[in-house]
Amino acid sequence: MPLYDEVYEGNRHDTKPLPVMIEHFQAFLTDAFGATTQVPQLTLIFDTGHNSKDNFGLIDTLKLPYVGSIKLSAVKALAEISNQNGPWTSWQTLG
Numbered sequence: 001m002p003l004y005d006e007v008y009e010g011n012r013h014d015t016k017p018l019p020v021m022i023e024h025f026q027a028f029l030t031d032a033f034g035a036t037t038q039v040p041q042l043t044l045i046f047d048t049g050h051n052s053k054d055n056f057g058l059i060d061t062l063k064l065p066y067v068g069s070i071k072l073s074a075v076k077a078l079a080e081i082s083n084q085n086g087p088w089t090s091w092q093t094l095g
Contacts, residue, residue, distance in 0.1 A: 003042065004028055014049030019058055043067055 004025050008017040022044070033040075044059065044066040051068060059066055072079055 014047075015052040015055055018046065018050045018052075018055045022058065022062070022064075041065070 006017075006021045006024060008021070029042075042065070044064045046066070046068055048069045048071055051070070
């Protein structure tokens with residue numbers, strides 16, 4: 001479930017606002033949970049446009065779990081593997 005989102009100017013490259021959004025998010029967490037209360041486990045989710053060496057450095061420094069994306073052209077061989085072969089397993093729907 002999304003806990004926080006932020007809309008930023010559309011005329012800037014996506015890599016630039018990510019550090020500012022993380023700073024705003026940390027302030028939001030402090031307001032929501034207090035400075036001394038343990039914050040629940042969270043995962044940062046972002047798209048390809050936010051990928052940069054500096055942003056990954058910040059994410060690593062802050063030890064944030066994350067889910068990102070990469071361009072299909074960067075993993076073309078992986079995208080060509082059939083999900084019907086190899087180690088893939090099907091998800092089961094409950095109910």
